[in-house]
Amino acid sequence: FAMGVPVFVIPAPLVAAAGLSLYYESRLLRDYLIFMAGAAAASVWFVHHHFWFLEIELGGLSVRDLCKLMLGMLLPALTVPGLVISNSSHHLVSLLLSVQAAMVAFVEEHLFAGPHGEEEMYPAYMVLATSLFGMTVAHRMKSAGKLSSWGAWVCHSCYASKLSMLAVPEAYMVRPVLLFALAVSAPLVLYPDSTAGLIGAHHRRAKLKPWQGILHAAMVVLTVVAGRFAVFDVIQWVTSSQPSEAVAAGGLLLASGIGCLPLVQSTSTTPTTPRRGTPSSGSARSRRCCSS
Known part of the structure; x- marks a missing residue:
């Protein structure tokens, strides 16, 4: 009542507490769902009652949309x-x-x-x-x-x-940087090193088919093109001046080349060095010839 909670909302936190105590004893997902339902109902009422009616914007985002996103983030926090x-x-x-x-x-x-x-x-x-x-x-x-x-x-x-x-807050770079990071790191995740941890083994990843390599390279280039304004903002932030057309094009090419490096690494083979004390076939053959 101190927070202005109406009578019809009071059962929600009580149900959440009961469900959590039942889950502590039984470890059943059914009891945890009871806790989730009560906690979600109480959270929805709190956000709706205290913030939903505000007609203001925060960084181009209305408070109502922000409340929806906050409740959306709360769902995994309760479920996981x-x-x-x-x-x-x-x-x-x-x-x-x-x-x-x-x-x-x-x-x-x-x-x-x-x-x-x-x-x-x-x-x-x-x-x-x-x-x-x-x-x-x-x-x-x-x-x-x-x-x-x-x-x-x-x-x-x-x-x-x-x-x-x-780095550059006003550029809103998170979305293009995220797409670029996913496209760049995809080959390393989709084609992991199957010989990792094996002593004396060649570190070879899964062999890509030509169309797979072309697809990954195209995705990198597309993310660079889609986030070209973020690249321009980074160049302007580094050089403290407006980039020319040549510098902007060079920045896009450089970003595309750097983005394809993990793709090259995902198909590379790192040969292992021969162990010391292991004679090669050529040296053994020469010793036999000298002894004869």
């Missing part, structure tokens, strides 16, 4: 712990965390980089903290087998890409 403890499908966990990471990057960019006058709406250290926390959690969950490889890949890409807003 129960799925992980219940040993549910790690692909479902990966999907929820990937969607949440993309929504976090989108919301933070509008709160941090949007025009807020002289006041700071969202501090830079929060962008850095959420990025480091998200990448750490994704790495540990992948190591524990709770998160799939593609889920960790998407989460790492989202949380790493949103650090770009710290």
